[in-house]
Amino acid sequence: MELSHFVSSVTPSATLEFNKKAMDLAKSGENVVKLTAGEPDFPTPRPIVDAAIKALNEGKTKYTNASGIDELRKAITVKLQSDNGLHYSPEEIVVSNGGKQAIYNVLKALLNVGDEVVIISPAWVSYEAQILLCGGAPVVVPARVEKGFVPEIHEIEKAITDRTRAVMINSPNNPTGAIYPEEFLRGLGKLCVERDLFVISDEVYEKLVFDAPHFSIASIEGMKERVAVINAFSKTYAMTGWRVGYSATSMKVARAISKIQSHLSSNVNTMAQYAALKAFEVDTSSMVEEFRKRRDYVVSRLDQIGLKFSKPAGAFYVFIDIRSFLGGRFKNSNDFAIGLLEEQKVGMVPGSAFSYEGFIRMSFSSSAEELREGLDRFDRFLKTL
Numbered sequence: 314m315e316l317s318h319f320v321s322s323v324t325p326s327a328t329l330e331f332n333k334k335a336m337d338l339a340k341s342g343e344n345v346v347k348l349t350a351g352e353p354d355f356p357t358p359r360p361i362v363d364a365a366i367k368a369l370n371e372g373k374t375k376y377t378n379a380s381g382i383d384e385l386r387k388a389i390t391v392k393l394q395s396d397n398g399l400h401y402s403p404e405e406i407v408v409s410n411g412g413k414q415a416i417y418n419v420l421k422a423l424l425n426v427g428d429e430v431v432i433i434s435p436a437w438v439s440y441e442a443q444i445l446l447c448g449g450a451p452v453v454v455p456a457r458v459e460k461g462f463v464p465e466i467h468e469i470e471k472a473i474t475d476r477t478r479a480v481m482i483n484s485p486n487n488p489t490g491a492i493y494p495e496e497f498l499r500g501l502g503k504l505c506v507e508r509d510l511f512v513i514s515d516e517v518y519e520k521l522v523f524d525a526p527h528f529s530i531a532s533i534e535g536m537k538e539r540v541a542v543i544n545a546f547s548k549t550y551a552m553t554g555w556r557v558g559y560s561a562t563s564m565k566v567a568r569a570i571s572k573i574q575s576h577l578s579s580n581v582n583t584m585a586q587y588a589a590l591k592a593f594e595v596d597t598s599s600m601v602e603e604f605r606k607r608r609d610y611v612v613s614r615l616d617q618i619g620l621k622f623s624k625p626a627g628a629f630y631v632f633i634d635i636r637s638f639l640g641g642r643f644k645n646s647n648d649f650a651i652g653l654l655e656e657q658k659v660g661m662v663p664g665s666a667f668s669y670e671g672f673i674r675m676s677f678s679s680s681a682e683e684l685r686e687g688l689d690r691f692d693r694f695l696k697t698l
Contacts, residue, residue: 322445331650335660346687348676349660351487351630353551355600357588361550364591368584377583379575380567381408381559385590389559392593396519397529399542405567407574408581408589412517412545412558414574417443419513419541419560420479422569424449428478430513433464435632435669437487437515452477453668458634461623462489466500470508479511485518485527488667488674489632490608490625492525502533512540517558520549520597523605524626531561538563548628550592551600557581557589604629607677607684614688618695629678632664636671638698646673656697657690 332349339345368374380386386403393399409415416439424430426448432440434453441451454472456464469480480501484493505512512530519527531540545558560570580586611631612624621634635649643649646663650673653659664672675691677684 319446319448324442331654331660331662331666334654338654338658343658345654345658345660346679346683346690347660348679348683348687349662351548351628351676351678352553353548353600353604353629353678354680355551355603357551357555358592358595358597360595361552361588361592365584365588368587373583373587375583377580377586379580380404380571381406381581382583382586382590385586386559388590388593389561393542393561397527397542398532399529399537399561401561402564405564406559406561407567407570408557408559408586409574410558410578410581411547411556412515412543413439413443414578415543415545415558415560416440416513416515417447418570418573418577419543419562419566420444420447420449421573422566423478423511427476429474429476430478431469431472431480432668433469433482435462435486435488435664435667435672435674436481437483438666440481440483441668449478450476455669456489456491458621458623458632458672462486462491462632463493463497466497466504469501470504473508473510477508477510479513480505481513481515482530483515485522485625485627487518487628488630488662488664489623490628490630491623492522492527492626494525495528498528498530499533502530502536505539506535510539512536513543514540515543517543517545517548518628519544521601521604521629522627523601523608524624527627541566546589546592549597550589550595551597552589552592555582555585555588557585604677607681610681611675611677611684611688614692618688618692620695629676631675631677632667632669632672633675634671635664635673638695639671642698646670649673653691653694657694659687659690659694661691 335347386406542561546552650663662674
């Protein structure tokens with residue numbers, strides 16, 4: 314029996330694959346420092362957990378509206394208005410099973426077979442796979458480390474064809490930590506209006522900013538109707554396993570997304586929705602400050618080692634240039650990452666996973682002790698090359 318060519322065209326998530334490799338080594342008794350997955354090491358704040366327990370005790374265990382409970386969607390609109398200057402109705406919000414499904418829903422609503430979506434590399438591993446699963450064609454536009462991994466408008470414009478349907482952006486960015494400046498976003502908005510393109514704006518790291526404010530492209534006048542804002546509770550509130558995200562779009566797109574989700578998964582886990590509702594009352598600024606301290610430590614250590622990278626302004630990753638170490642024992646970033654894991658028991662993710670060869674992603678969402686040990690081992694590993 315042959316499988317669908319849509320499935321055959323994609324590979325499993327490389328971040329999860331390398332995370333699994335590291336976990337398997339740890340389970341076998343190895344002392345592994347896991348700097349792979351983008352997952353805060355903090356526990357989910359207690360008030361959020363208690364809200365889920367309360368919902369269970371109150372019997373809130375049945376189906377909800379496929380788009381999410383009314384209270385949560387209303388709270389999301391309040392958040393979008395107060396934090397981002399965005400005005401949506403609850404009916405324009407669809408609560409999904411994490412940010413991943415929110416993006417997939419939008420792509421499924423937009424794309425016909427062969428439609429193109431421009432993505433900026435380095436790009437999160439699931440963008441290309443999801444576009445392919447929806448029958449679309451990803452068109453990769455590289456950003457350069459010398460430019461702080463902020464893409465250039467003219468490069469995006471050159472990639473647009475008659476089949477281009479949308480541009481996908483992610484700021485703060487995974488894997489680089491880059492924050493796209495307002496000037497760039499306004500330029501991109503102007504281009505998308507001129508070429509009648511849609512924008513999918515992944516803003517899941519918006520609260521994890523250190524050196525520059527977050528600015529949503531949807532807040533630019535005239536852009537709301539052609540932008541899908543994607544967000545989630547996973548990173549900001551240490552709720553990765555709860556799987557609650559959302560999209561904010563025009564009514565037309567929201568209705569299409571809701572239709573898709575009603576057949577694909579129905580509603581998000583009911584008690585998790587009530588937990589997410591409580592999250593808006595929780596202050597996570599102490600987490601952000603801790604990530605800032607970790608970022609500063611990692612940056613200083615990488616500088617001492619003499620590595621080339623762009624200082625991350627947000628999120629909790631640093632994307633490290635390893636091109637000078639390739640060509641000998643290790644032909645590419647995948648070989649390098651495997652060597653680092655096997656020889657020094659340090660897990661990082663190869664740049665090839667993000668459509669950007671010659672780099673490796675290090676997550677600094679681990680504890681200070683793990684970061685210190687991981688960087689010590691990383692330094693030792695580089696000295697053998």
